[in-house]
Amino acid sequence: MPESKKSPFILVDGSSYLFRAFHGLPPLTNSKGQDTGAIYGVVNMLKSLIKQYNPTHMAVIFDAKGKTFRDDIYPEYKANRPAMPDELRSQIEPLHTIIKAMGLPVIVEPGVEADDVIGTFAKHATEKGIDTVISTGDKDMAQLVNQHITLINTMTNQVMDVEGVKTKFGIPPELVIDFLALKGDKVDNIPGVPGVGDKSAQALLNGIGGIDDIYQNLDRIADLSFRGSKSMAAKMAEYEEQARLSYTLATISVDLELDYDIEALMPTSADNEALRDLFAEYEFKRWHSEVSALLNAGESGSSEAQASDSKASSSEDKTSESAFSDVESIDKSQYEVIFDEEQFSAWIEKLKKADLFAFDTETTSLNYMEAEIVGVSFCIEPGKAAYVPVAHDYPDAPAQLSRDLVLDALKPILESESAIKVGQHIKYDKNVLANYDITLNGIGFDTMLESYMLNSTAQRHDMDSLALAYLGHKTIHFEDIAGKGAKQLTFNQIDLNEAGPYAAEDADITLRLHNAIWKKLEPIDSLKRLLINVEVPLACVLSRMEQQGVLIDSQKLGQQSQDLATRIAELEKEVHEEAGESFNLGSTKQLQHILFEKMSLPVVKKTPKGAPSTSEDVLQELALEYSLPQKIMEYRGLTKLKNTYTDKLPKMINHRTGRVHTSYHQAVTATGRLSSTDPNLQNIPIRNEAGRRVRQAFVPRKGNKIVAADYSQIELRIMAHLSGDKGLLDAFAQGKDIHKATAAEVFGIALDDVTTDQRRSAKAINFGLIYGMSAFGLAKQLNIPRNEAQKYMDLYFERYPGVLDYMDSTRESAKDKGYVETVFGRRLYLPDIKASNGARRKGAERAAINAPMQGTAADIIKMAMIKVDDWIAKNASDDVTMMMQVHDELVFEIKEDKIDNYVDTIKALMESAATLNVPLNVEVGIGENWDEAH
Incomplete structure (x- = not known):
């Protein structure tokens, strides 16, 4: 073995990284629908680790299937953990195969955990005076740290030595097992001692010593200065057996009898041909290109390949290194x-x-x-x-x-x-x-x-x-x-x-x-054109809008905050009265208790951990039949409005300009839509009175008015264009009320006979189809039986067959290409379109239908903004300011005496921003504030 300071023994906790990569990274699949995200994450981590340490000795250790000795000791061990998802399980064997092809030893020892194998190897290395680096994200491994053993979290590049353990846990490494035993571990279902948390555990361990010392000195606990110390001795005595069991469960075994010689755990030459095929199969294109280049260079025997080989200490070292290195280090010597x-x-x-x-x-x-x-x-x-x-x-x-x-x-x-x-x-x-x-x-x-x-x-x-x-x-x-x-x-x-x-x-x-x-x-011509002609010029337009900012009436917002505070207090009182007790409305746990235990409301959906969900959509469904969820929803909405807007907006007024300046983001949403932050203009509610009152605080400068220009039903118009359905095209061409026209078609009645409820149902169908709504979703929205909702949808597709054809062909095209496109060629890739997981696949199919419409609408308003901005600069820079973009709406500040001159021009510019098979229609409003103008 080499001298420890030159090359440490690297032990990789493969299972830790497997789970972290799966849960921490976005889902990734290849074109066959095979899940690959966890494989990519772990291999990327290994490549980074090897590039950092260039180790001569290394092993990657994974948990084996089945139970371990801890399950025999305590059957409830890790009982709270959900079953491994199929999407993760399917990646384990391919990952092992790739790591072996990289030339790394892979160890899976039955009956024990990867931690125990790592602990045993680390102990053997320590006994030989060899430094060991354990690559893991598992906090329990801190118990192994000593002067020869260090932890590194390769995903965050954080290193933990003896001092690092003391900083993180407040105790030295030799007391970490005691720490875990006292406070327990919910993830592994280690019970611990009830009532002992981080601070009390630290106080006990630093004040007295380990568990054995504590149980020999229970009388000293009351003298320690932590909350609850007076009664802690009795609790410790009551749960002694549980504490000692927890100690056993938390202890990483370091004395396994393993049939491995640590000096033989060495990286070997990578099987680059196997790696090339594996990277091709799982569609890791960059890695595939790199390995292919290495193989091609080797076959040609080029002078470049020979020169690079001569730099290596041995051909084996070079082959092993080349499989892990991405590119040469960037030369910074000429900075x-x-x-x-x-x-x-x-x-x-x-x-x-x-x-x-x-x-x-x-x-x-x-x-x-x-x-x-x-x-x-x-x-x-x-x-x-x-x-x-x-x-x-x-x-x-x-x-x-x-x-x-x-x-x-x-x-x-x-x-x-x-x-x-x-x-x-x-x-x-x-x-x-x-x-x-x-x-x-x-x-x-x-x-x-x-x-x-x-x-x-x-x-x-x-x-x-x-x-x-x-x-x-x-x-x-x-x-x-x-x-x-x-x-x-x-x-x-x-x-x-x-x-x-x-x-x-x-x-x-x-x-x-x-x-x-x-x-x-x-x-890719379409993407190049969108970048050069739309996105880059738009950045300049957005910059000017951001610098202009918008005027806010802070006094009006202050009054709104007071009014909201009054209503929020009233709601809180009403909720407490209806619940029969006071509780924290912001506490999910307390809300779960009130709704589902005390009031026995039906559980609509559960969280990933199995608790009843109190999410917005759950409360919305419960609110159809119960008043308490309705009040809680109103409470949440008003609280958010107060905290996010009426309280915060006045504090965001720039001292130099006296205006509020948002930041628009072009590279956030998948579909091309703009978003904004500080403040988020997209999220100010418009369908309730409180939200509209916030918009009333957006005002023009003296002598100006607010003008709001909004594309009318643009996504439905784009649906008509994309589908080419004759019925939809005719309805828009004739300027009909599209929801009324749809109701007439679906219900087989004359246009003039359509009722308000029928129009509402047709509107739900029109917009629901854009977002991939199922019959079940439509039934929930209209509060009708599912079979009736299905009947509505069937009738819709009978009357508008082009829409169904478009949806079917789009799904098939997405599966074939892996992406969908807007009218102008913007692409949205759909990595889950062939996913083995049905829910993810269905979600990708819904996105395939919706993204071309949302994306095309985004393209159109961006092109309109560029067109209008250019016109303002050339013709009306002293009179017109484009202040905001929100969804399908542009908001202007225009001099009062020039309104008549410019409104029709803005409307015409926006309507001519793009040419579709249906007319674009822009509705314009004028007012003393944004609410009035919208």
């Missing part, structure tokens, strides 16, 4: 931190000559209205990046160029339309620069939007995630240099020895990401 004018001027000349350069700002805040520039970075070709600090003000910070000098020199380049820039979420940088009177123009690309256009559902679109996905590179995370939590530093406080490489890397990675993603995106 520059610029302190003098001559060096800065040289970079200005480089930027002027560059065809394209990456640009990024470093600031003091994520709030674009408050952020101050601390420095800027740019990159002209991969590996050649620079950071210009201008405002690092920590003690002993070196002299830096002045912010004014730097921004003055950069302004002509940044404002130039011909100097093409690429950024990561560059809208933020555009907003920040606007605070310094710089209009960022020439935005050619945004890597966040490129990734989003390529696959909106594939992964997160932040730089750290994209660098891992497309470059195989782990970036310097902000937390790595700034810390976390309340003590986190702002960028101006960070030492330039750390801030410089971080900022330069941001620009370098941005350019590399653009090069990598654009290669994949450019061949």
